[in-house]
Amino acid sequence: MIRTLTTLICFIIFTSLNAQTDEAVLKKIYTTSLTNGKSYDWLNHLSIQIGSRLSGSLGAERAVTYTKAELEALSLDKVWLQPVMVPRWVRGAKEYAYIETAPGKTNTVNICALGGSVATPSLGIKANIVEVKNFEELETLGKAGIEGKIVFYNRPMQADLIQTFDAYGGCVNQRYKGAVEATKYGAIAVIVRSMNLRLDDLPHTGSMTYDDIPVEKRIPAAAISTNDAEVLSTMLQLDKNIKLYFKQNCKQLADVQSYNVIGEITGSQFPNEYMVVGGHLDSWDLGDGSHDDGAGVVQSMDVLRLLKESGIKPKRSIRVVLFMNEENGLRGAKKYAEEAKQKGENHVFALESDAGGFTPRGFSFDCSDANFNQIINWQPLFKPYLIHYFEKGGTGADVSPLKNKSNVVAGLRPDSQRYFDHHHASNDTFDAVNKRELELGAATMTALVYLFDKYGVKNN
Ligand SMILES: [Zn+2]
Numbered sequence: 001m002i003r004t005l006t007t008l009i010c011f012i013i014f015t016s017l018n019a020q021t022d023e024a025v026l027k028k029i030y031t032t033s034l035t036n037g038k039s040y041d042w043l044n045h046l047s048i049q050i051g052s053r054l055s056g057s058l059g060a061e062r063a064v065t066y067t068k069a070e071l072e073a074l075s076l077d078k079v080w081l082q083p084v085m086v087p088r089w090v091r092g093a094k095e096y097a098y099i100e101t102a103p104g105k106t107n108t109v110n111i112c113a114l115g116g117s118v119a120t121p122s123l124g125i126k127a128n129i130v131e132v133k134n135f136e137e138l139e140t141l142g143k144a145g146i147e148g149k150i151v152f153y154n155r156p157m158q159a160d161l162i163q164t165f166d167a168y169g170g171c172v173n174q175r176y177k178g179a180v181e182a183t184k185y186g187a188i189a190v191i192v193r194s195m196n197l198r199l200d201d202l203p204h205t206g207s208m209t210y211d212d213i214p215v216e217k218r219i220p221a222a223a224i225s226t227n228d229a230e231v232l233s234t235m236l237q238l239d240k241n242i243k244l245y246f247k248q249n250c251k252q253l254a255d256v257q258s259y260n261v262i263g264e265i266t267g268s269q270f271p272n273e274y275m276v277v278g279g280h281l282d283s284w285d286l287g288d289g290s291h292d293d294g295a296g297v298v299q300s301m302d303v304l305r306l307l308k309e310s311g312i313k314p315k316r317s318i319r320v321v322l323f324m325n326e327e328n329g330l331r332g333a334k335k336y337a338e339e340a341k342q343k344g345e346n347h348v349f350a351l352e353s354d355a356g357g358f359t360p361r362g363f364s365f366d367c368s369d370a371n372f373n374q375i376i377n378w379q380p381l382f383k384p385y386l387i388h389y390f391e392k393g394g395t396g397a398d399v400s401p402l403k404n405k406s407n408v409v410a411g412l413r414p415d416s417q418r419y420f421d422h423h424h425a426s427n428d429t430f431d432a433v434n435k436r437e438l439e440l441g442a443a444t445m446t447a448l449v450y451l452f453d454k455y456g457v458k459n460n
Contacts, residue, residue, distance in 0.1 A: 022381055022454075026447045028310045030385055033443035038305055040435045042070060042298040043357070047288040047430035054285040055325040056088030056256040063281050064259050067297065067322055071263035074305050078266065081259040084335040086325040088256050089116055091285055092249030095222060099235055100126065100243045107235075109228035111191065112203040112286060113248040114175060115328045116210075117221040124247030125150070125189050125220065131236055135173070135181045147186030150244050152236075153178050154193045154229055157420065164416040165355070165394075168195055168423075172206070179221040180211050190221045191244065193229040195420060201225045202425040205284050207328045220248060260332045261322040265304055267453075269315040274340075275452060276319045276350040277303045277445055280326035280333075280398055287428030291419065295357025295433060297322050299412075299442040306446040314453045316348065323398040326354070330397055337401035348457045350403075351410045351445055352396030356422070357433045358414035360444040362389025366400070367408040374458045375408070378451050387444055389413050408457050412445055 033039070046053075046063060053059040064081065071079045095113055098106040113119075130146055132138055133155040138146065153174035157167040171193075178190045194204035203223045210218050224232065235242050261281060267273060279296020283289020300320045307314060324332035340347055351363075362382070365372060372392055379390050395403075395411035403409045414437070422428040 022451070025310065025312065025450060026381055029306055029446045029450065030440070030443040032306055032309045033302065033439045033446070034436065036309065037302060037439040037442060039298040039302040039438050039442045042301060043290060043294050043433060043438065044430060046294045046298065047290045051288045052285045053281060053283045053289055054089070055086040055258060055282045055328060056253070057285070060258060060282050060324065064261055067261045067281065067301065071261065071301060071320065074263070074308065076263045076265055076304060078264040080262055082262055082335060082339065083257060083259055084324055084331050085255045086258045086331050087329050088253040089328060090251050090253060092119070092251060095246065095248040097222070097244065097246035099232060100245060101235065101239065107231070109232065110201050110203050110225040111222040111246055112205050113250040114192070114208040114221040114223055115205055115284065116208050116252065117248070117250055118218045119249050119251060120189070120220045120247050124245055126243050126245040127188055128241065129232070129236060129244050131233055138181055138185055141185070143185050146182065149187060150189045150191055151178070151182040151187040152191045152232060154233055156193060157195060157197050159197060164197060164420050167197065168420060171195055175206050175223065176208050179208055179219055180213065183213055183217065183219055187219060189219050189246070191224050191246070192221065194223045194226050194425070195423065196226050196425070197420050199226045199230065201227050202427060204423060204425040205286055206424045222246060222248060258324045260324050260336055263304060263320045265307065265314055265318045267316040268313050271317050272346055273316040274319055274345055274347045275316050275449060276321050276347060276399065276402065277449060278321035278323055278398055279353050280324070281322040282325050282327055284327055284424045286424065286426040287422070288430065289428055290430045290433050291356040291422050291428050292424065293326070293354045295438055295441070296353035299353045299357070299438065299445055302442040303446045303449055306442065307450065312450055316453050318449060318453065326398055333398040333401050340402065347402045347407055349408050349452045350399040351412065351448060352399040353412040353441060353445060354396045354398065355412065355416060356414050356419040357438040357441060358416070358418060359437045360387060360412060360414050360441040362387050362413050363410045363448065364391050364393035364395055364413055365408060365410045366395045366403055367392070368459065370459050371408050371457060374455070382444070382447065385440065385444065406457070406459055408452070410448070412441060414441060
């Protein structure tokens with residue numbers, strides 16, 4: 001009885017000490033990030049000095065050189081570049097578009113080519129417009145209603161969804177698949193309402209596909225600002241015969257050599273168990289990619305630095321991976337996962353930050369119930385930092401290829417209400433990122449990495 005009691009007391013003391021220790025470590029991580037963080041300085045350079053980083057561009061190349069040098073300056077155990085071939089699409093001269101209500105009577109509107117789109121003929125395209133909200137309406141209209149016209153997809157993001165990524169998910173097929181679907185009915189171009197919850201004048205780009213449509217049959221695809229989508233829709237209601245003119249000058253060039261940038265702190269006890277933190281180094285070309293995904297890049301870099309600064313020597317190998325080409329190909333993520341598989345590297349945990357540099361709320365996890373029960377036990381440790389969102393769900397495009405039966409893949413979940421004001425638009429710029437919000441995100445990621453490293457990934 002006494003023995004059992006002693007064991008119990010020892011256990012209580014041990015666990016409370018342990019909890020105390022974790023609380024203290026988390027406090028240290030957050031304090032270091034908020035008083036001596038590097039993420040904001042790095043983002044400043046990445047956004048202001050380098051700027052946009054579309055795959056294959058000079059900006060992307062400079063970002064590779066810069067982040068590699070900065071990781072080297074952290075005295076990690078290893079820093080290297082992983083070669084990967086990436087697509088190279090260029091926008092060319094700025095797009096131009098107007099609505100024509102009568103010969104000579106025009107009203108200019110703001111558009112931008114979707115990433116991967118073909119150009120219009122050199123004199124542009126002018127045609128009648130048919131507005132639809134979804135692919136089913138295309139089917140109803142059929143060839144008779146669509147052939148020779150510009151299809152205008154105008155389904156807005158759903159405003160009453162609290163998770164704005166759900167609103168995005170509910171709309172983005174118009175952008176991604178819109179050209180493929182419209183081609184079936186003989187459309188000559190597509191214009192898509194920007195994926196933006198507010199009304200403003202900025203067109204938002206993003207990736208689109210042609211699937212297996214041969215090059216000569218591909219139709220140009222562009223995004224129109226939400227304000228101009230409203231104008232176009234209203235004018236169409238007044239007069240079905242108005243026309244839209246637009247010209248864009250984009251081009252798909254040959255693939256070019258680029259790189260994932262990788263840094264590692266080698267584990268002291270289990271060097272062959274890998275934990276990844278990452279974001280994507282490439283961005284769209286209209287802004288400077290500060291939220292998408294400069295924020296995720298610098299936060300991930302700072303995870304390794306914050307671990308070192310906080311005196312934590314990880315048992316497992318911690319890697320920061322700055323993935324190339326998430327936006328228009330995911331080649332970097334595929335390459336990393338493929339090579340990890342070839343080498344038989346055991347990735348026990350991966351965490352991505354690719355939802356903007358806003359106030360962190362928590363994480364979403366792709367894992368088993370047993371894994372999730374372990375994670376939920378850590379939730380109280382995050383309470384002082386107002387981190388409360390621990391849910392199972394989608395994680396991130398770059399880390400998902402690393403998912404296997406037993407590991408945990410996670411995504412940082414910042415507040416998402418303002419994200420789509422900036423996403424893939426010319427106002428995704430450094431001034432839109434708040435220093436403290438960014439630093440809180442870096443600390444939150446570091447805290448989770450610390451806990452997974454300390455306790456391992458439990459499967460039962
Ligand atoms: Zn992104």
